[in-house]
Amino acid sequence: MSEALRIGMDIGGSKTAAVALDLSGAVVASTQLLTERGPDGVLDTAEHAIRELARLTARSAREFASVGIGIPGQIDRELGVVRNAYNIDVARLALAELLSESTGLTVTLDNDVTAAAIGAAHLMGxxxxxxxxxxxxxxxxxxxxxxxxxxxxxxxxxxxxxxxxxxxxxxxxxxxxxxxxxxxxxxxxxxxxxxxxxxxxxxxxxxxxxxxxxxxxxxxxxxxxxxxxxxxxxxxxxxxxxxxxxxxxxxxxxxxxxxxxxxxxxxxxxxxxxxxxxxxxxxxxxxxxxxxxxxxxxxxxx
Amino acid sequence: MSEALRIGMDIGGSKTAAVALDLSGAVVASTQLLTERGPDGVLDTAEHAIRELARLTARSAREFASVGIGIPGQIDRELGVVRNAYNIDVARLALAELLSESTGLTVTLDNDVTAAAIGAAHLMGxxxxxxxxxxxxxxxxxxxxxxxxxxxxxxxxxxxxxxxxxxxxxxxxxxxxxxxxxxxxxxxxxxxxxxxxxxxxxxxxxxxxxxxxxxxxxxxxxxxxxxxxxxxxxxxxxxxxxxxxxxxxxxxxxxxxxxxxxxxxxxxxxxxxxxxxxxxxxxxxxxxxxxxxxxxxxxxxx
Missing domain, CATH: 3.30.420.40 (ATPase, nucleotide binding domain)
Structure with a gap:
């Protein structure tokens, strides 16, 4: 069986960046695509990014260990809900639940700037x-x-x-x-x-x-x-x-x-x-x- | 043997408050005295407070488990040194080491406002x-x-x-x-x-x-x-x-x-x-x- 990879995603106002990390935290694959706006568009974008990372790492999407998403707006991590993300036309979206249903993966949300802080500390040592x-x-x-x-x-x-x-x-x-x-x-x-x-x-x-x-x-x-x-x-x-x-x-x-x-x-x-x-x-x-x-x-x- | 009690002290510009806490974090004894200024004065004040808490709790000073001190100024916790505590006339004082030598107790320092934040969270639940x-x-x-x-x-x-x-x-x-x-x-x-x-x-x-x-x-x-x-x-x-x-x-x-x-x-x-x-x-x-x-x-x- 292939090594468990974690997916991370940064859903921004115009572009979405996605990476797959190995257990050591190293980036083994990355992709970038245009963000589709609105609740359905954002969900589509996230699914698209996961499929693309699966293709790049030669595995099925269900084999990923987890999906973490950084996204603007107010985040309720426990509920997995994003609200008031105006620059992607989302008033409220239960993104974690919906994406988990469609992919079978564990999904968590985070504020995009908090996610960037975590990533910067990691990447810059x-x-x-x-x-x-x-x-x-x-x-x-x-x-x-x-x-x-x-x-x-x-x-x-x-x-x-x-x-x-x-x-x-x-x-x-x-x-x-x-x-x-x-x-x-x-x-x-x-x-x-x-x-x-x-x-x-x-x-x-x-x-x-x-x-x-x-x-x-x-x-x-x-x-x-x-x-x-x-x-x-x-x-x-x-x-x-x-x-x-x-x-x-x-x-x-x-x-x-x-x-x-x-x-x-x-x-x-x-x-x-x-x-x-x-x-x-x-x-x-x-x-x-x-x-x-x-x-x-x-x-x-x- | 009596229960181990922890001492806490707030050395302020005019007064010093000291308490003894039991293992549950409840205050079992407290005292207040005037702060003597300058390096020697501050050390004397702390020793005095410990002796008074020993008397109030009917034990020898060496039986206390630890001493924590909140004090104004810049604190180096690792070295146990306080610097630039102008309102008690201290430019630099290795308070933890000196007090530990004279009492035989483990002494740690903290910024007084950080100590107050810890205490407020505890006392107010x-x-x-x-x-x-x-x-x-x-x-x-x-x-x-x-x-x-x-x-x-x-x-x-x-x-x-x-x-x-x-x-x-x-x-x-x-x-x-x-x-x-x-x-x-x-x-x-x-x-x-x-x-x-x-x-x-x-x-x-x-x-x-x-x-x-x-x-x-x-x-x-x-x-x-x-x-x-x-x-x-x-x-x-x-x-x-x-x-x-x-x-x-x-x-x-x-x-x-x-x-x-x-x-x-x-x-x-x-x-x-x-x-x-x-x-x-x-x-x-x-x-x-x-x-x-x-x-x-x-x-x-x-």
Whole structure:
């Protein structure tokens, strides 16, 4: 009989990444497909991904050991239900039960950012307390302490994007003003730098290089907001490492340098902050890491 | 032979509380004494407390099972060293080793607010994720998740008092501006409402009742800052319960009502916040709870 493989899946607004892990946690197969939206579409996508991994690993789908799914929205892990996942057009979906019925496999759900935190800690070999800062369409964080995720009481741990503390006091769709997500997220870029189009992060740096003053301002706000998040995460949880992930990590060194420079400026005025060595705790998730899919597979059995 | 008792101690700026716990975690003896300052004074105080608990429980000091100490400052648990505990005049003290040498007992140290979080969860019978918000001379938090404290990588987890997000942007001794501690703490009251004297919390409500407009403003800032902390703690860690502790909890119902009213006002504008049920998560540590001493005793063996 072939070795038991665990499936992990990251169902995002546009794409779904899926991996199969062996018992050691190594990725032995991976695939990526477009996410179909709505409850039926999401279920179809997940089934499709499992069939594709079965084909890639030359086995029947029923031979997999488990399926873990990272997905946006509010997650009830016990019931296996996802709610309010607006960017995939899902108001409520009993995804674990339905997928388990159709595949015969054990299925667990997790918040996508929590899954990414678990995956990042595993892939990057990080121990102790790890805070994962997701700079994606939205802004939120996930936490892993000594290998175990912190999920909180209602599955909303890490929703720091809705801390209403930014001095610009921009209105947020959540109803508050000044949420960190209104300055440090893909949705903020899209709203306040319309020239950037649908994927502003991809052209932001070239626009700045070409002298676009509004692009530069948008980037500066992004950097300040992200630095604010790092300071917040360190003061709240004192993590060994803060990992920057999410789509905007493609901004790479300019983003990381900007965050560190901002933290250094704040620290220059404060011996207290200096001693916390904020900048030294920050790392960026390597490109092409399927952190959320890997983390979802690992969380599927914990 | 008598039952093994664990000692817990809360060494504060003015007073030291000490308790002896039986194996079930019940307090069987307690004492309180003035804290002597400086390294020698602190060591003397701890020895004195142990002798007093031995007398109260009719045994020799060497019969105690362990000693756990909650103390302000930066704690290195492994080395048993406390540093930068300015309000007891200690720059650095190898308290665990020295006290262990003089008493023959096993001694462990913990941050006083982390110890209070452990003790509050135990005394109030709270499970799941507990955030303890210490409104004392300073402002900070401690966390317990499923019975285990979160201490972070360098013993500074919970230092949310130095999040520089308050719109008044008052200067903070830490070097930043707008730290939450500059509005929501005993030191903020003392600095910005000098009429309150050395213990402004004790006369704040009567001053407001007598029409002191500055006292009312100081109270309003305190309430807003504390509510900001509650929102922050819920968005970051999604605790089942936020316990308000520290000396300012003596403000009682007006403080708790003020915090809940502020959270309700913010929630009225935000369906997102409404769903988080912020106000319902808040409880106040009962008066006369030696939470930090009890928690230190419990942490002494974990």
């Amino acid at each position: 990080l121990s102790g307390t790890v805070a994962y800062l997701n700079l994606g369409t939205g802004l939120s964080a996930g936490f892993v302490v000594d290998g175990a995720p912190l999920r909180g009481s209602h599955g909303v741990a890490g929703e720091i994007g809705h801390l209403a503390v930014d001095r610009l006091e921009r209105p947020c769709p959540c109803g508050q003003r000044g949420c960190l997500e209104t300055v440090a997220s893909g949705s903020a870029l899209k709203t306040y730098w319309p020239a950037g189009g649908d994927h502003p992060g991809r052209i932001l740096l070239s626009a700045i290089a070409a002298g676009d003053a509004e692009a530069r301002t948008a980037f500066e706000y992004l950097v300040r907001g992200a630095a604010n998040c790092v300071r917040l995460l360190v003061l709240a949880l004192d993590p060994h490492t803060v990992v920057i992930g999410g789509g905007l990590r493609l901004l790479g060194d300019p983003l990381l340098d900007g965050i560190r420079t901002t933290l250094d400026e704040w620290s220059a005025a404060s011996p207290f902050l200096t001693e916390l060595q904020l900048g030294e705790r920050v790392q960026v998730l390597p490109e092409d890491s399927s952190a959320a899919a890997v983390g979802a597979a690992l969380a599927g059995i914990s | 709270l499970s799941g994720t507990v955030a303890y918000l210490n409104l004392g001379t300073g402002l900070s938090a401690g966390f317990v998740v499923d019975g285990a404290p979160l201490r972070g990588s360098h013993g500074v987890a919970g230092e949310i008092g130095h999040l520089a997000v308050d719109r008044l942007e008052r200067p903070c001794p830490c070097g930043q501006r707008g730290c939450l501690e500059t509005v929501a703490s005993g030191s903020a009251l003392k600095t910005y409402w000098p009429a309150g004297g050395d213990h402004p919390g004790r006369i704040l409500l009567s001053a407001i009742a007598a029409g002191d407009a500055e006292a009312r403003t100081a109270f309003e800032y305190l309430v807003r800052g504390a509510a900001n902390c509650v929102r922050l703690l819920v968005l970051a860690l999604d605790p089942h319960t936020v316990v308000i502790g520290g000396g300012l909890r003596l403000l009682g119902d007006p403080l708790l009502d003020g915090i809940r009213t502020t959270l309700d006002e913010w929630s009225a504008a935000s369906p997102f916040l409404t769903e988080l049920q912020l106000g319902e998560r808040v409880q106040v540590l009962p008066e006369d709870s030696s939470a930090a001493a009890v928690g230190a005793a419990l942490a002494g063996i974990s």
